[in-house]
Every structure is written in structure tokens, then in C-alpha cells.
Amino acid sequence: MAKPIDKLARERNFCVIMAGGVGSRFWPESRNSRPKQFLDFFGTGQSLLQMTVNRFRDLVPIENILIVTNVLYKDLMLEQLPELKPEQILCEPARRNTAPCVAYAISHISGIMGRRMGIKSIADVDWNDDASHANIIVAPSDHLILREDKFIETLKVGLHHISEHDSLLTLGMRPTRPETGYGYIQLDCAEGKKENAVLPVKTFTEKPNLDLAKVFFESGEFLWNSGIFLWNLRAIRKAFRTHQPTIADVFKEGDEVMSTPAEEAFIQEKFPTCPSISLDYGILEKAADVRVIYADFGWSDLGTWGSLYDLGKKDENKNVALHGNTLFYESNGNVVTLPEGNLAVIEGMQEMIVAQNGNVLLICRKENEQSIRQIVAEVENKFNGKYT
Amino acid sequence: MAKPIDKLARERNFCVIMAGGVGSRFWPESRNSRPKQFLDFFGTGQSLLQMTVNRFRDLVPIENILIVTNVLYKDLMLEQLPELKPEQILCEPARRNTAPCVAYAISHISGIMGRRMGIKSIADVDWNDDASHANIIVAPSDHLILREDKFIETLKVGLHHISEHDSLLTLGMRPTRPETGYGYIQLDCAEGKKENAVLPVKTFTEKPNLDLAKVFFESGEFLWNSGIFLWNLRAIRKAFRTHQPTIADVFKEGDEVMSTPAEEAFIQEKFPTCPSISLDYGILEKAADVRVIYADFGWSDLGTWGSLYDLGKKDENKNVALHGNTLFYESNGNVVTLPEGNLAVIEGMQEMIVAQNGNVLLICRKENEQSIRQIVAEVENKFNGKYT
Numbered sequence: 093m094a095k096p097i098d099k100l101a102r103e104r105n106f107c108v109i110m111a112g113g114v115g116s117r118f119w120p121e122s123r124n125s126r127p128k129q130f131l132d133f134f135g136t137g138q139s140l141l142q143m144t145v146n147r148f149r150d151l152v153p154i155e156n157i158l159i160v161t162n163v164l165y166k167d168l169m170l171e172q173l174p175e176l177k178p179e180q181i182l183c184e185p186a187r188r189n190t191a192p193c194v195a196y197a198i199s200h201i202s203g204i205m206g207r208r209m210g211i212k213s214i215a216d217v218d219w220n221d222d223a224s225h226a227n228i229i230v231a232p233s234d235h236l237i238l239r240e241d242k243f244i245e246t247l248k249v250g251l252h253h254i255s256e257h258d259s260l261l262t263l264g265m266r267p268t269r270p271e272t273g274y275g276y277i278q279l280d281c282a283e284g285k286k287e288n289a290v291l292p293v294k295t296f297t298e299k300p301n302l303d304l305a306k307v308f309f310e311s312g313e314f315l316w317n318s319g320i321f322l323w324n325l326r327a328i329r330k331a332f333r334t335h336q337p338t339i340a341d342v343f344k345e346g347d348e349v350m351s352t353p354a355e356e357a358f359i360q361e362k363f364p365t366c367p368s369i370s371l372d373y374g375i376l377e378k379a380a381d382v383r384v385i386y387a388d389f390g391w392s393d394l395g396t397w398g399s400l401y402d403l404g405k406k407d408e409n410k411n412v413a414l415h416g417n418t419l420f421y422e423s424n425g426n427v428v429t430l431p432e433g434n435l436a437v438i439e440g441m442q443e444m445i446v447a448q449n450g451n452v453l454l455i456c457r458k459e460n461e462q463s464i465r466q467i468v469a470e471v472e473n474k475f476n477g478k479y480t
Numbered sequence: 481m482a483k484p485i486d487k488l489a490r491e492r493n494f495c496v497i498m499a500g501g502v503g504s505r506f507w508p509e510s511r512n513s514r515p516k517q518f519l520d521f522f523g524t525g526q527s528l529l530q531m532t533v534n535r536f537r538d539l540v541p542i543e544n545i546l547i548v549t550n551v552l553y554k555d556l557m558l559e560q561l562p563e564l565k566p567e568q569i570l571c572e573p574a575r576r577n578t579a580p581c582v583a584y585a586i587s588h589i590s591g592i593m594g595r596r597m598g599i600k601s602i603a604d605v606d607w608n609d610d611a612s613h614a615n616i617i618v619a620p621s622d623h624l625i626l627r628e629d630k631f632i633e634t635l636k637v638g639l640h641h642i643s644e645h646d647s648l649l650t651l652g653m654r655p656t657r658p659e660t661g662y663g664y665i666q667l668d669c670a671e672g673k674k675e676n677a678v679l680p681v682k683t684f685t686e687k688p689n690l691d692l693a694k695v696f697f698e699s700g701e702f703l704w705n706s707g708i709f710l711w712n713l714r715a716i717r718k719a720f721r722t723h724q725p726t727i728a729d730v731f732k733e734g735d736e737v738m739s740t741p742a743e744e745a746f747i748q749e750k751f752p753t754c755p756s757i758s759l760d761y762g763i764l765e766k767a768a769d770v771r772v773i774y775a776d777f778g779w780s781d782l783g784t785w786g787s788l789y790d791l792g793k794k795d796e797n798k799n800v801a802l803h804g805n806t807l808f809y810e811s812n813g814n815v816v817t818l819p820e821g822n823l824a825v826i827e828g829m830q831e832m833i834v835a836q837n838g839n840v841l842l843i844c845r846k847e848n849e850q851s852i853r854q855i856v857a858e859v860e861n862k863f864n865g866k867y868t
Contacts, residue, residue, distance in 0.1 A: 417863075421855065433839060435867045437855055440845035444829070448841055451821060455843070457828035467809065467825055475805070479823045 097222035099255040099324075104226050107152040108197040109144055111161040111169070111233035112184055116468045116480075117396060117461070120452035121429055124480055129234040130168055133400060135415055135432075140234045140394070142172055147240050148229065151247055158182055158200065159233070160193045179351075185360050191332075191374040192339055192366035194230055196359065198328050199343040201226055203351025205325060214347040219326040226325040227251050230371075235318070236403060238390025246387045249288045250322040253383070258327035260376060261290070264315030264384040265391045270305035273396050275317040275372070277384050282313045285386055293382045296372055315384060317372070318391055327381075335378040339366050397445045397461045401427040411438075416448075427458065452479050485610035487643040487712075492614050495540040496585040497532055499549040499557070499621035500572055504856045504868075505784060505849070508840035509817055512868055517622040518556055521788060521817075523803055528622045528782070530560055535628050536617065539635055546570055546588065547621070548581045567739075573748050579720075579762040580727055580754035582618055584747065586716050587731040589614055591739025593713060602735040607714040614713040615639050618759075623706070624791065626778030634775045637676045638710040641771075646715035648764060649678070652703030652772040653779045658693035661783050663705040663760070665772050670701045673774055681770045684760055703772060705760070706779055715769075723766040727754050785833045785849045789815040799826075804836075815846065840867050 098104075114127045122128040129141040138146070145157060154175055161169055163183040170178060182196055202214045205224050211217050217224050229247060237243050250261050264277045266287075279285065280292035296317060300308060308314035323331075332340045342365055343350070346358045376382055392399045404412030409424045416430025418438060425443040430436055436446065445461060447454045456464060472480045486492075502515045510516040517529040526534070533545060542563055549557055551571040558566060570584055590602045593612050599605050605612050617635060625631050638649050652665045654675075667673065668680035684705060688696060696702035711719075720728040730753055731738070734746045764770055780787045792800030797812045804818025809827040816834040818824055824834065833849060835842045844852060860868045 419855070419859070419862075421851070430841065431839075434841065435839060435859065435863070436841040436843070437859065438843045439851060439855070440848055441829075441832070441843055446841070446843065448836065451819075451823060453818065453822065453824040453834070453836055453841065455824070455826045455829055455834065460828055463809070463827060467807070467827070471807070471823065471825065474807075475823065 097225065099222060099225045100227070100251060102151075103153060103156070105152045105251065106156045106158065106201050106226055106228045107148045108194065108201075108228060108230045109141070109157065109159045109233045110190060110193055110230065111141060111159050111165070112187065112193060113232075113234060116465050118447075119464060119468045119471075119480065120449040120454050121447050123450070124477070125164075126168070127165070127234075128394070130165075130172060133394065133414060133429075134236075134403075139172055140236070141169075143237075144231065144233050144235070145173060145176075147237060147243060148231075150244055151251065152229070155180070158197050160184060160197050161233075162187065183356075183359070184363060186364040188363065188366045188368045190371040191336055191369045192342075192363065194328070194371055194375075195332055195336070195339045195343055195366070196363065197230075198228070198325065198332065199346060199350045200355070201228065201325060201351075202329065203349075203355070207351060212348065214350060215344070219329060224325065225255070227254050228323055228325060228328065230321040230323075232319050232393070234394060235320075236392045236394050238403075240389075242387075242389035246288055246385055246389060247322070249290070250385055253290050253385075254322050254324045254327070257381070258324060258330070259290075259381045259383045260327060260331060260379050261322040262293070262376065262382065262384050263318045263320040263322075263387045264291075265318050266386065266388040267309050267314065267316050270302065270309040271316065272299055272302050272305045273399070274393065275299055276305075276308050276314040277317050278308075279313050279315065279384065285312075287386060287388050289386045290383050291386055293384050296377050315386065316391070318387070319393065321371070321376075328375075331375050331379050336369070336374050339369075339374075342366050397427060397447075397456075397464075398458060401445075401458065425458070485613065487610060487613045488615070488639060490539075491541060491544070493540045493639065494544045494546065494589050494614055494616045495536045496582065496589075496616060496618045497529070497536075497545065497547045497621045498578060498581055498618065499529060499547050499553070500575060500581060501620075501622060504853050506835075507852060507856045507859075507868065508837040508842050509835050511838070512865070513552075514556070515553070515622075516782070518553075518560060521782065521802065522624075522791075523820075527560055528624070529557075531625075532619065532621050532623070533561060533564075535625060535631060536619075538632055539639065540617070543568070546585050548572060548585050549621075550575065571744075571747070572751060574752040575756070576751065576754045577756045578759040579724055579757045580730075580751065582716070582759055583720055583724070583727045583731055583754070584751065585618075586616070586713065586720065587734060587738045588743065589616065589713060589739075590717065591737075591743070595739060600736065602738060603732070607717060612713065613643070615642050616711055616713060616716065618709040618711075620707050620781070622782060623708075624780045624782050626791075628777075630775075630777035634676055634773055634777060635710070637678065638773055641678050641773075642710050642712045642715070645769070646712065646718070647678075647769045647771045648715060648719060648767050649710040650681070650764065650770070650772050651706045651708040651710075651775045652679075653706050654774065654776040655697050655702065655704050658690065658697040659704065660687055660690050660693045661787070662781065663687055664693075664696050664702040665705050666696075667701050667703065667772065673700075675774060675776050677774045678771050679774055681772050684765050703774065704779070706775070707781065709759070709764075716763075719763050719767050724757070724762050727757075727762075730754050785815060785835075785852075786846060789833075789846065813846070 160182045276297045278294040280294040412427040414429040416434040418428045418436045421439040423441045428446040548570045664685045666682040668682040800815040802817040804822040806816045806824045813831040
């Protein structure tokens with residue numbers, strides 16, 4: 093009799109890191125040529141991407157970590173992650189939002205599992221065979237997690253759940269303020285809400301306005317949507333087939349080439365034919381067995397300067413100097429980032445963002461940071477990419 | 481019979497440009513290694529020093545233009561002024577304010593005139609002999625003059641006066657506002673006050689407070705002290721001998737070496753023994769025949785960011801971008817200077833100075849710019865000169 097399959101075996105754990113963003117909200121700190129995930133925002137000596145990869149090492153073998161990114165960033169990826177082989181960097185030839193991005197990775201992992209089973213075409217794999225079982229964590233490359241020990245505990249709970257169930261799991265963060273910069277997940281039932289509980293989901297919501305965010309925050313029924321997911325390979329394959337058949341069909345054509353040297357040419361040709369759609373909208377809002385783990389490990393999506401300010405170390409006048417030396421005089425509530433080794437002297441300024449990088453200096457009210465995207469678009473047009 | 485001496489002959493005109501300043505008020509645009517006079521503040525392609533030298537070319541032969549500066553800046557001088565010979569750069573081995581600076585130049589010119597007369601030691605020159613006559617203009621290296629044609633007219637009036645009289649002449653500028661950043665010259669008698677009139681002086685005053693500046697401005701008896709002087713060699717030699725005998729004695733020891741290859745060693749040894757004293761306080765406030773030319777040629781000593789702001793081209797929101805590209809959004813009354821080719825985006829900022837240069841960024845309220853000197857001193861101490 094064959095040895096029973098351990099569905100929690102380490103080699104069945106995969107991690108898909110989504111790293112295709114351009115991060116224009118952090119311009120000029122981020123640039124088209126070096127987006128947010130490649131930056132060492134907190135002066136730790138590691139970029140957000142490197143921190144992200146490192147925090148999965150305990151649970152996922154390094155060869156099972158896949159990065160999905162734009163082809164533009166492949167060299168930068170390999171430079172920052174020298175332990176990864178080139179075939180672990182999945183390159184999108186076009187930007188098609190998160191659903192096709194994840195479908196690509198899922199299809200690549202399907203190829204790997206098929207090969208492990210000695211099966212040439214993904215089409216021939218029996219996904220009810222435990223030998224095809226894989227646990228997959230999907231995470232953005234550019235988030236901050238403060239309590240990595242608690243993060244690992246939460247993931248262990250999630251991995252255990254998906255090794256037994258075909259649920260789509262998402263990590264919901266305990267909200268600490270009525271934040272308008274995040275999407276929220278409404279619990280179907282807030283009973284039994286405690287750390288690392290796996291709970292049923294009622295709805296996903298878009299970023300709310302402030303009044304609504306306050307209602308969400310006070311109700312106790314809403315969690316922040318972290319954009320970190322767990323599922324097993326069978327469950328997510330089925331979800332794409334059911335809810336995004338167009339995307340599933342695109343990748344079905346690659347059943348014989350995924351995770352082989354022919355994959356790249358196939359992706360180059362077919363990936364751009366995928367519709368552009370988000371994972372949340374395309375899969376999670378439609379799927380039946382969607383669950384959330386109630387998590388609390390000090391998380392930020394670092395989507396805004398405000399979040400960097402909130403996380404940064406403040407002086408007695410609530411100024412944050414992220415990089416470089418800054419001397420503040422009669423100034424309060426500012427956040428400043430400079431090239432390493434540079435000095436800024438700030439006199440008589442309140443509640444501003446100051447970001448100097450390369451040939452660009454940005455000075456902007458913290459409360460108006462949402463206008464940075466628009467400004468970057470204007471700068472892009474006006475100077476033909478010289479400063480973006 | 482010998483041909484009579486033309487005391488207005490071009491070769492008798494000398495110009496002494498004082499260029500020893502370190503310009504800490506314009507930090508970080510100015511640095512210890514590159515003070516204000518070496519900067520092209522207005523993007524004209526010429527530094528303030530180069531503009532200063534060029535505006536004397538019509539009246540003074542290039543070989544009669546002398547620069548007095550700190551020995552630190554000799555190479556930079558020759559780089560910016562390749563037409564000048566090294567011996568035209570008079571190097572102060574120590575900072576001793578303007579009276580010793582001018583005494584040095586006067587002694588150097590005395591040596592030149594002595595040699596022209598075939599006399600070896602300055603001590604043997606008869607300064608009542610018209611053959612020793614020299615007209616000397618003394619000017620700072622870092623001022624802005626907008627109407628150079630009117631400036632030349634004024635100088636011609638001054639040169640004519642000093643060719644005939646042993647007066648000490650100063651240029652007094654028609655005040656256009658109750659400026660507190662300038663010293664003032666009180667006329668002994670405001671009658672006959674018209675452009676290019678040579679008028680008697682009652683007193684020199686230090687920079688006034690605002691109330692006093694308003695009184696000065698409204699009285700019609702006060703002119704701005706430009707720090708530009710004219711005198712003939714005999715008159716200024718006599719003034720030093722009478723009012724600053726200690727300084728005169730220091731240079732008397734050099735009577736045989738000035739304007740020879742031995743001058744440098746002499747200055748190196750003896751110049752630092754001079755007392756530190758200003759020309760205004762040490763000579764002009766004490767001398768008997770001091771006169772002022774009432775001048776009006778669009779002058780600024782560029783002593784403050786405010787003066788640069790006042791002179792700069794303003795957009796419809798009164799912002800001034802001196803160098804580099806700046807995009808302003810909901811911002812008013814700012815002055816910004818950047819490295820050439822750089823971009824700044826300024827959103828929601830009012831009445832500030834933004835100066836980025838090398839490894840330093842300064843952001844400071846315009847109204848508080850007097851604190852920059854103090855800040856520079858603190859930065860100097862704190863970072864051991866790394867940023868100053």
C-alpha cells in the first residue's frame with residue numbers, strides 16, 4: 093500500500109508574490125524604473141520585496157516562491173533576489189490586473205505538480221488525487237508586516253485549513269482606525285471573532301468614504317482586506333473555471349507548456365488576450381466558500397504617505413524622517429525622505445510630505461497626497477517620462 | 481617740456497573687486513567651497529563675479545582689474561576668470577574685514593605705479609607727482625546691477641571727480657523701500673539731490689530697524705550704502721595713514737616688495753597681523769572729505785533670499801523659480817532654486833524658500849530667512865563641515 097500523502101508537507105507549499113505595481117503614489121521615491129516594492133522605505137537594508145520573500149522562508153521552500161511581475165523588472169528582481177532562479181520570475185508582458193496574474197501563477201504551479209506526478213499535460217492531471225495537492229499563498233510584494241511571528245502563526249492556521257478544505261481564504265486585519273484607504277471585508281457572522289478564527293464572509297467592499305469607514309469601524313463586523321490569500325490548487329483552479337472561464341480558457345491552451353521552456357513564448361502571445369480584472373471582483377466576490385482569517389499582526393499596505401508617516405518614528409514634534417538627515421525647526425507633523433547621506437533643514441513647515449529622489453523634489457500637503465497620482469500623470473505628459 | 485599727464489587716461493583706472501565672502505545666508509546654494517559670488521543665481525550663464533568683472537571692462541583695462549579673495553578660492557577665480565593673470569588675484573591668508581583688504585590692494589597698486597615711474601620702493605614715490613595718479617574703483621563681487629549703462633555713467637562722473645579731487649567717494653542708491661537689510665548714508669544737505677550729483681555726507685548708519693528705516697525712507701535725506709567706492713591713490717593712502725595707522729604701518733613694511741614676486745610671502749606673514757575692521761567704520765566714518773554720488777541704476781546687494789525673490793520673475797501666483805523646473809499647485813509667494821535639470825513639484829505651500837543644492841535641501845519661511853545663518857552654524861558644528 094502506498095504511503096498516505098501528507099497534504100501539509102513543506103514541498104507542497106507555494107507562495108505567489110504579486111510584484112507588478114508601479115507605485116506612482118510614492119513618486120518621486122518610486123519611479124517607473126524602480127517601483128515601491130524595490131525600495132528600502134524604512135532604512136532596514138532590505139527592500140519591501142526582499143522583506144516579503146524572507147518572511148515566507150519558514151513555510152515555503154525557496155524554490156517554491158514565485159514572483160509575478162512586469163517583464164521590465166525581471167533584471168531588478170534577480171538582482172534583489174539572487175537566490176531565485178530566472179524561471180521563478182513569471183513575467184507579465186502586459187498589465188492585466190490581479191486575476192490573470194494569479195491565473196498565470198496557478199497554471200505554472202499546475203505544471204510543476206503535473207511533472208512531479210510524471211504527467212506531461214496539465215489536462216491529464218486528476219485534481220482529486222491527493223498527489224496533486226498544493227497549498228498556495230498569494231501576497232502582494234509591497235506591504236509591511238510588523239509582527240512576523242504572528243503572521244507565521246496565522247499562515248499556519250490558514251495552511252491547515254486549506255489542506256483540508258477547498259475554501260478560498262483571505263486574511264482580514266483587525267481595523268485600528270476608520271481608514272478610507274483600504275477595502276473592507278464584512279463578516280457574515282461576527283460571533284466567534286477572535287484572533288486566527290476562520291470565519292465566513294458576507295461581502296467585500298471597496299474603499300469607503302470617511303462616514304462609512306466610521307460605521308464599518310464601529311460596527312465590529314468589518315475587517316481590513318489585506319489582499320493576502322490562501323487556497324489549495326484544486327479550489328482555485330475550480331474557481332477560475334467557474335467564475336472566469338475566459339481566463340481559464342486562455343491558460344488551458346498552455347496545458348502542455350506551462351513550467352517548461354516553452355512557457356515564456358506562450359505567455360508572451362496569450363497573456364495579453366486576458367481581460368483585465370481584479371481577483372477580488374473576478375473571483376472572491378463571486379465564489380461560494382470564501383472565508384476570512386481574523387488576523388492581527390501589525391499590517392499596512394503602505395499605499396499612502398500617510399501610512400508611512402503613521403508607521404514612522406516620530407520626534408517630539410511629530411516629524412518623521414524616513415531616510416537621510418533632517419533637522420526640523422518650528423515644524424510639526426511632516427514626513428521627509430531624502431537620498432541616503434543627504435541633509436534637509438526644514439524651518440516653519442507643518443503637515444507636509446517632502447520626498448527628494450534623483451532629479452525630483454516633491455513637497456505636498458499630507459492631506460492632499462491623493463493628488464500625487466494626478467500630478468505624476470501631468471509630469472509624465474509634460475516632460476515625456478524624464479522625471480517619472 | 482614733458483607732455484602734461486592725463487589723469488583720466490584709461491591705463492590709470494584700476495578696479496578692486498572684493499570677493500572674500502562665504503555667503504552663508506545663501507546656504508545651501510552657496511557653500512564654503514563655492515560662495516555666492518561664484519554662483520549663477522539668475523541662470524544667465526555668468527556668475528555674479530563674472531558679471532561684476534565684465535561691467536568694468538569699458539572703463540578699466542583688464543590687466544588693471546584686481547580681485548581680493550581668500551586663498552581658498554584662488555583656483556576657482558582663475559577658472560571663472562581665465563583672462564586674469566594669477567598675480568591679479570590678491571589672496572588674503574586670513575579674514576580681516578574690508579579695511580585690510582582694501583589696504584592690500586592699494587599697496588599693490590602703489591607698487592605698480594611706482595614701477596611705472598621707474599621707482600623701486602613705494603616709500604620713494606612722490607604722491608604729489610601727477611605721474612603717480614591712479615583712479616581706483618572698489619566694488620563687491622556679488623551685487624546685482626540691472627542698468628549697466630546708467631552704472632557706467634555714474635562711474636564716469638565719479639572718475640572725473642576723483643581725477644580732480646582727493647575726496648573719498650561712495651555710491652549712494654536712491655532707496656525704493658524702507659529696507660532694513662542695508663546701511664544708509666545721510667546727506668549733509670539734500671539740496672541739489674539729482675541723479676549723479678556729488679553730494680556731501682553727514683553720517684553713515686548701520687542697518688536700521690523697520691521703524692527707523694521708514695523714517696529714513698520718508699525723510700528724503702538718506703541713500704542706501706552700496707559699498708561701491710571711488711578715490712584716487714593719493715587720497716586713500718593718506719586716509720589710511722591718518723585714520724588706520726596700524727594698517728598703514730603693516731603695509732609700509734612691504735614698500736619694496738609689493739607687486740613683485742616677493743609680495744606673496746610678505747602678505748602671508750604680515751597680513752594676518754592687521755586688525756579686523758571695516759572700511760566704513762575704519763575710514764569712511766572718520767575721513768573729512770567724504771562724498772556720495774546720488775545713483776539710481778537698479779542695484780541689489782543680493783544679501784537675502786528676499787532680494788532674490790524681489791528680483792525674480794514671478795508667475796501668476798507670485799512664485800519664483802530661479803533654477804530648474806518647478807510646477808506649483810495651490811502655492812503662492814515661494815522662491816525655489818534647484819540643480820539645473822531637476823524638477824520640483826510644490827503643492828499647497830506658501831511664502832517659503834526652497835533651495836536644493838548638492839547633498840542639502842533647505843526649506844524655510846521667507847520671513848525667517850535671517851535664521852539661516854544660525855542654522856548653518858549649527859549644521860557646521862553638528863556635521864563637521866559635511867554639508868557646509
